[in-house]
Amino acid sequence: MASGTRFAPKDLFNSPHLSDVTIHQIKDNQTTKYYGHRAILACHSAWFSHAFSGNFKESSEATIEVHDDDPKTFRTMLEHLYDSEKTDDKIACQMLEKDASLNIADNLVLQVNAYFIAEKYMVTTLASKAAMAFQLLAKDIKIQDLAAAITAYYDNCVSHGADLGKVISSAVLNRSTRDWRTSPATFEDLTTRYPIFAVDMCHQMQRERRFPVAKTLECRECGEDSLVESRDISKYPSRCTSCGYDQIFRG
Ligand SMILES: [Zn+2]
Known part of the structure; x- marks a missing residue:
């Protein structure tokens, strides 16, 4: 807690001070508890906003349960909700981007996971930051690192044309086609396995005017x-x- 009377929402992250709800984040029978603040959670998450204001059971209960999310990704999202005042997107997504303990492929998958949890909890600010962080990370990488991220994204993707799909297709187009020959996952494998990836690629080619005139x-x-x-x-x-x-x- 910050001293004095002035403090920012991020000082309240997982703090009992002014907390009016407890979040039980449950995955594989493991529960992580967080002190929550309804007003802050609802500010940038339409999911929490609905949960706290409708006729849902959760709207008046002191405890809310959330299920199935990866604990680390869920924590990243919560931290974002308490720190989304930050207006400089570049700084914010560099924070999202930098996890020095991870290699580049895992870091890209982290952005994919952040993107999906942002969609689930309807946090549009986090979704766009994850897509932007992915774009920054994907500038100078090996195709096999990109292939892992393609698998992570399209394993769960339900529709073409999403922001992260555009970023991924653009990153693929900016690799040399020669790179694919050294990758265990080929372009043909991936487009066959994930038709939505093929559609995203095709539309991105048109957006970037890659078709010969x-x-x-x-x-x-x-x-x-x-x-x-x-x-x-x-x-x-x-x-x-x-x-x-x-x-x-x-x-
Ligand atoms: Zn002729």
């Missing part, structure tokens, strides 16, 4: 119109679709 240009050999992929025309010879003659087209 075709142009119709006149062939210098036969004079016919030829359909040419415009990305390469000024550098590499393209084959005329009418006569088959290889040439560097001038756009």
Whole structure:
């Protein structure tokens, strides 16, 4: 507790001071107890807000039980609820990002877990921070580290187009395709196992304009119109679709 009368919500994290609810976080018959503060919990979590205000049993009880969450991830989310005043997203997500005891693959999986628990408890601020932290972490990593995160995300993902799905697809697109050859999990394996991943990849390619743009240009050999992929025309010879003659087209 901070001294004096002024204190921030984060000073109340798991503090009995002003606590008006006890959280029993239960996983595999292990219970972790937290001192909670309804007003703070409800501020950034629509789940807690509903639980405390509706006709639910929890709304008036002194104890609330939550089930099935990984204890470490749940704690991360609670800490976030008590510390979401922080307006600088960069600082906040660097805190989320830095767990020095973890290797990069585990750190990425941590962000995936934070993202999912944020969805469950409807904490939009945490979901966007986890996606941003993932993006920062994924800049210079090996494809096998990314493959572990893809598995962690798409094992539980139910719909395409989510923020983290976009971040993951973008990270994949920015790796060299050569990287996949050294990875035990191939791109083909992952897209076959997770059709939602395939859809996310495809949509991200379109967003990043990765599909070649075709142009119709006149062939210098036969004079016919030829359909040419415009990305390469000024550098590499393209084959005329009418006569088959290889040439560097001038756009
Ligand atoms: Zn031609």
